[in-house]
Amino acid sequence: xxxxxxxxxxxxxxxxxxxxxxxxxxxxxxxxxxxxxxxxxxxxxxxxxxxxxxxxxxxxxxxxxxxxxxxxxxxxxxxxxxxxxxxxxxxxxxxxxxxxxxxxxxxxxxxxxxxxxxxxxxxxxxxxxxxxxxxxxxxxxxxxxxxxxxxxxxxxxxxxxxxxxxxxxxxxxxxxxxxxxxxxxxxxxxxxxxxxxxxxxxxxxxxxxxxxxxxxxxxxxxxxxxxxxxxxxxxxxxxxxxxxxxxxxxxxxxxxxxxxxxxxxxxxxxxxxxxxxxxxxxxxxxxxxxxxxxxxxxxxxxxxxxxxxxxxxxxxxxxxxxxxxxxxxxxxxxxxxxxxxxxxxxxxxxxxxxxxxxxxxxxxxxxxxxxxxxxxxxxxxxxxxxxxxxxxxxxxxxxxxxxxxxxxxxxxxxxxxxxxxxxxxxxxxxxxxxxxxxxxxxxxxxxxxxxxxxxxxxxxxxxxxxxxxxxxxxxxxxxxxxxxxxxxxxxxxxxxxxxxxxxxxxxxxxxxxxx
Amino acid sequence: xxxxxxxxxxxxxxxxxxxxxxxxxxxxxxxxxxxxxxxxxxxxxxxxxxxxxxxxxxxxxxxxxxxxxxxxxxxxxxxxxxxxxxxxxxxxxxxxxxxxxxxxxxxxxxxxxxxxxxxxxxxxxxxxxxxxxxxxxxxxxxxxxxxxxxxxxxxxxxxxxxxxxxx
Numbered sequence: 001x002x003x004x005x006x007x008x009x010x011x012x013x014x015x016x017x018x019x020x021x022x023x024x025x026x027x028x029x030x031x032x033x034x035x036x037x038x039x040x041x042x043x044x045x046x047x048x049x050x051x052x053x054x055x056x057x058x059x060x061x062x063x064x065x066x067x068x069x070x071x072x073x074x075x076x077x078x079x080x081x082x083x084x085x086x087x088x089x090x091x092x093x094x095x096x097x098x099x100x101x102x103x104x105x106x107x108x109x110x111x112x113x114x115x116x117x118x119x120x121x122x123x124x125x126x127x128x129x130x131x132x133x134x135x136x137x138x139x140x141x142x143x144x145x146x147x148x149x150x151x152x153x154x155x156x157x158x159x160x161x162x163x164x165x166x167x168x169x170x171x172x173x174x175x176x177x178x179x180x181x182x183x184x185x186x187x188x189x190x191x192x193x194x195x196x197x198x199x200x201x202x203x204x205x206x207x208x209x210x211x212x213x214x215x216x217x218x219x220x221x222x223x224x225x226x227x228x229x230x231x232x233x234x235x236x237x238x239x240x241x242x243x244x245x246x247x248x249x250x251x252x253x254x255x256x257x258x259x260x261x262x263x264x265x266x267x268x269x270x271x272x273x274x275x276x277x278x279x280x281x282x283x284x285x286x287x288x289x290x291x292x293x294x295x296x297x298x299x300x301x302x303x304x305x306x307x308x309x310x311x312x313x314x315x316x317x318x319x320x321x322x323x324x325x326x327x328x329x330x331x332x333x334x335x336x337x338x339x340x341x342x343x344x345x346x347x348x349x350x351x352x353x354x355x356x357x358x359x360x361x362x363x364x365x366x367x368x369x370x371x372x373x374x375x376x377x378x379x380x381x382x383x384x385x386x387x388x389x390x391x392x393x394x395x396x397x398x399x400x401x402x403x404x405x406x407x408x409x410x411x412x413x414x415x416x417x418x419x420x421x422x423x424x425x426x427x428x429x430x431x432x433x434x435x436x437x438x439x440x441x442x443x444x445x446x447x448x449x450x451x452x453x454x455x456x457x458x459x460x461x462x463x464x465x466x467x468x469x470x471x472x473x474x475x476x477x478x479x480x481x482x483x484x485x486x487x488x489x490x491x492x493x494x495x496x497x498x499x500x501x502x503x504x505x506x507x508x509x510x511x512x513x514x515x
Numbered sequence: 516x517x518x519x520x521x522x523x524x525x526x527x528x529x530x531x532x533x534x535x536x537x538x539x540x541x542x543x544x545x546x547x548x549x550x551x552x553x554x555x556x557x558x559x560x561x562x563x564x565x566x567x568x569x570x571x572x573x574x575x576x577x578x579x580x581x582x583x584x585x586x587x588x589x590x591x592x593x594x595x596x597x598x599x600x601x602x603x604x605x606x607x608x609x610x611x612x613x614x615x616x617x618x619x620x621x622x623x624x625x626x627x628x629x630x631x632x633x634x635x636x637x638x639x640x641x642x643x644x645x646x647x648x649x650x651x652x653x654x655x656x657x658x659x660x661x662x663x664x665x666x667x668x669x670x671x672x673x674x675x676x677x678x679x680x681x682x
Contacts, residue, residue, distance in 0.1 A: 245547060
């Protein structure tokens with residue numbers, strides 16, 4: 001059975017528009033929508049930091065908890081008030097950002113195939129986050145905490161297998177210190193479980209971002225601090241189990257489940273929660289991906305330089321001793337389960353240079369479905385077909401702007417699985433083969449389908465990463481452009497600029513042909 | 516100029532983030548119970564009486580038992596369900612038959628139920644029956660209570676405190 005959501009494409013386009021709007025304000029590198037996971041991590045660290053201090057001052061008895069928090073945070077602009085605000089707003093933000101992260105990955109179709117592991121390990125983190133967050137309200141043991149604890153107990157009582165109602169713990173009198181210890185455990189123990197879950201979640205990602213870029217991190221932290229100062233979090237009176245709490249300033253981000261249960265029923269909300277979680281778990285199986293081709297290592301051409309291992313965005317490559325037995329020489333080995341079939345390793349391999357004089361271009365690591373030799377042959381054939389007439393080469397990416405739409409008599413286009421698959425020496429090879437200019441089009445900055453392809457391509461072309469484009473290649477004869485699908489005009493613009501430069505630099509009799 | 520616009524855009528987006536998070540962190544206020552209402556919580560955990568009375572083992576039954584298992588009385592495990600009824604100002608507003616818990620139906624029966632009512636003075640009658648044998652309710656309690664808005668009245672059962680309790 002195939003999963004289908006006909007409107008997703010439309011929603012995807014709307015989302016892409018939103019992401020591009022954020023690009024305009026933040027730039028691709030700092031766009032928070034492209035770092036939602038990392039921002040969620042930052043919020044988690046802020047929660048852990050502020051929570052540790054709050055726990056130190058918390059009187060962990062039912063009778064003393066309210067007083068201890070109240071005394072610590074009563075004065076606006078005091079350290080206690082700021083920490084409390086930071087803790088609350090980080091929790092709100094964490095849930096909001098984590099949900100946004102999940103929605104984004106779903107919208108972009110990033111939940112099956114090699115991403116299935118990350119999806120399946122990410123889904124349970126959301127309910128866990130809610131458990132931690134809701135438990136935090138109980139520790140303050142004010143009227144909001146009382147309301148949440150009673151509502152949670154009543155909701156749990158809707159489950160059919162509890163022998164006696166948990167809500168009986170809150171009938172009159174006071175909550176026992178023993179039960180309050182359980183509250184503390186929920187709010188301390190479950191976050192530890194969450195840390196383990198987060199670690200698990202990023203296991204199949206190389207260079208996982210557990211902190212966002214510094215400027216974005218500072219901006220987020222400053223925003224939360226400003227919120228803590230402008231909207232200090234206040235207790236809502238000590239808990240009194242003899243009374244139903246009156247009007248409550250409810251945190252809808254974290255406690256919406258209680259009013260929802262009151263408006264419907266415990267059974268309905270359990271069904272909703274379980275169905276949602278089951279649906280999210282089922283998603284990768286409802287829309288199975290085609291088996292991906294796995295990068296293949298050729299021991300005869302692999303010199304163990306580790307560049308492919310370093311550049312692989314999913315940690316699919318490990319180094320093992322080379323079977324030739326020479327001491328210290330290593331060989332790349334691809335873990336088929338982790339390989340995303342992006343080809344970034346091919347672009348990283350120094351043996352992928354087209355200048356090698358062999359008839360067949362054999363490289364150290366190659367994609368069986370798009371061998372680098374086939375790319376060189378196609379490039380050579382098409383340049384030869386131009387027979388000296390002006391021509392431009394565009395290397396693009398299947399997930400970014402559709403460069404094939406720009407193909408014409410004098411524009412040769414090559415769309416790769418990822419622009420990161422292109423060894424930079426192909427730019428020079430195309431120019432030496434007769435091209436008047438070369439455009440390399442990747443996805444927008446920070447928007448690579450395979451996380452790092454666009455970044456590595458830019459760094460290789462700029463000379464900051466191996467293998468790099470030789471500095472001797474004239475900069476006015478190649479252009480790098482980041483453009484998402486639908487932004488073919490940006491690639492076309494880069495092509496026009498190259499044409500202009502090429503015309504200015506060309507003998508008059510050829511200028512007309514270039515135009 | 517472009518940089519100034521970028522900074523402004525970022526400031527606006529951070530402000531929108533803060534506004535959305537901040538506003539829904541405490542607004543709109545929520546009231547679990549209308550201002551003029553009070554609440555009754557009917558709740559108990561109570562073992563119903565045994566369905567079958569204990570009786571002495573017959574000599575034949577005793578002979579079939581291992582020597583260390585021989586006791587004078589044979590008692591069935593199954594308990595009676597517990598029935599509770601609550602009348603408010605002469606009208607029955609709640610009736611529940613709570614089955615005993617456990618696979619052998621030998622555990623306690625439990626109830627937890629909330630009833631919302633207008634604050635003020637009310638006549639409350641509670642009846643509880645913990646025996647499957649036909650007959651009237653074996654525990655009853657009548658009381659007139661005056662409830663303030665938002666006050667919670669707990670109706671419980673505690674055999675040591677004389678049966679049905681109101682607190």
